[in-house]
Amino acid sequence: MKKKAEGVKLHNSGRNLPAALKKIGLKIRNYVLDTEEVLPGQKIRWKRVFGLSALVAFLFALPAIVTNIIFDWIPMFDGIIKAFCYVDSRGNSYFVGLQNFKNVFSDPILYKSIGNMLFFFVFNLLLMFPTIICTVVMFRMKSAKVQYVYRVLLCLPMVVPSLVFTLLWIFVFGYNFGVLTDLAERLFGHRYNFLGDPKLIKWTILFTGIPWVTSNNVLIYIGGLNGISESVWDAAKMDGVGPIRKFFSLELPLIVGQFKLVLIGVLGASITSYSTQLLYYNAAVHDSIMTPGLLMYYKAFPLTTVPSDYGYSYALGLILFVVSLFLSLLTLKFVKSSD
């Protein structure tokens, strides 16, 4: 009896196979031709599919597609392919297999640079918290007007290019004489070379972030906190929740979505961005400031007359690409699974 039923089922599905194929074909056709409203059996209005209005619409989208393909997709594929090539200064490339990767992994500076990257990585994660604390303190203020004034004042530094602040900090510390260096000498009786000492440079860079409050992120968090209904806060008040417990059991869980968003940004930036290190770079601190991103940059655009090693740069770029892609997929998964 059971066997018979299975047989019937098999037979049925066999008969439906062409129909199923046809259905898939139809789906593909509708997807490609953008004719989703056409039901099976209905005729396609070819005049609409390839008519003047479709042409105009295509022309509207064309500049975006063309520029994206040429200036975004092509460099990406070029980066993947040329990582396996020797590239000379004229841009000619010759296939060399894994040679570039061998060069990268046998370079001792790579391992130092990974260590430096991890240093910034860990501290960038830790230094996410001052911003959250500042936002929560600001949010808890009773007067909306005062809150707004603070918010505007926090955004005020954004009018100056961030590079200018970095240059200003470099000036304040100074290579030979700097106001802060002089001040530190008077206070501690020892002349610290904040910018030129390999042991100090990373801490100097971290220090210049003081007070480690990022205006953009304050705005993101405050947007999240403002989106929460008033009744939640009233309920907390009724229950007499203390300020610290309120932070851990209410505010922090409520902005966890925003937190993840910022986290993804911080993770990506810690691995791939190097413009700050580039600005603080000097030969004396070479080993302790180099990050893989900066290494990729300097191999292609060296400071001195050392010839460019484009192959190295391409290979390291591909490694960074894969690592940060993997990490962002991981965070995305983690974000999805806990939501």
Added chain:
Amino acid sequence: MNTMNNALPIAKMAGKKRRWIPHDIGKNIYMWLVLILMLLPLYILLISSFKTSADVLNHFFVPTFPLVFTNFPKAWEIISPYFLTTFYYAAMNTVITTLVSVLAGYAFGKLRFPCRKLLFMCLFAKMFLPTVMNLVPSFMLAAKLGILNTVWVIVLFCVGQSQPYWVFVMKTFVEQQPKELFESMRLDGASELRIFATLVAPLLLPMISLMAINLVLFSWNDFVWPLVTLTEDSKRTITVGLYWLSKSQVGRDYGVLMSGYLLSALPLVVVFLFGMKAFMKGLTAGAIKI
């Protein structure tokens, strides 16, 4: 009953006021500490640009009198080429990228053409791919196209790389609008371009202003890409120009250098003053990008 109702809020307010003082004083002190630390560099910039070079070094934290106004003309003379060049680049960047994104957003959101979804996926996928690898290949491509040291090396790569996100934003916004809005105009015999200019563009104006501010901020702050692609001094952007200035002989005249730094903030100050709300929204507009 009535008096009760009136009295209640007053009693509530009085209670609040009594508690307000001890509570928020601590918070205010904390906020001021944070703000002082954040605004200290701005303050230093401001006072230093009115000082002689010697005063910058000897009296760093306090303003000195008389104020030196001659720093600004001197600084302007040096940085004005960079300033004007960046202004031009930023304007081109903003106008072209916005136009391209809005046109595409409208086409993907409300119009029909073959391969629409396929092509959109091609843009959309780019939102999730890291861009760290692009620096050297982009440089090679620019060199091959012969556009190094031109405005196009900035504009074309900005258009190509920054629009997937914005096309996505515009498309989502256009899709939310009722279909009838567009249909009625079409039935009246208006051409697509006309619909775009008279209906779509005004509808998208809030989004366009956000995007424009975001792009201006980006163009004014961008550093690494202009540093490698604009090697001729006359073509440099403000950030690259200031970077080289800080390393050169001009960097020895600190008052002038500081006023140069301060002048670089001018356009963004103007944007900030005239559109504070839009500016603050523009700061976080790119944040949804993953």
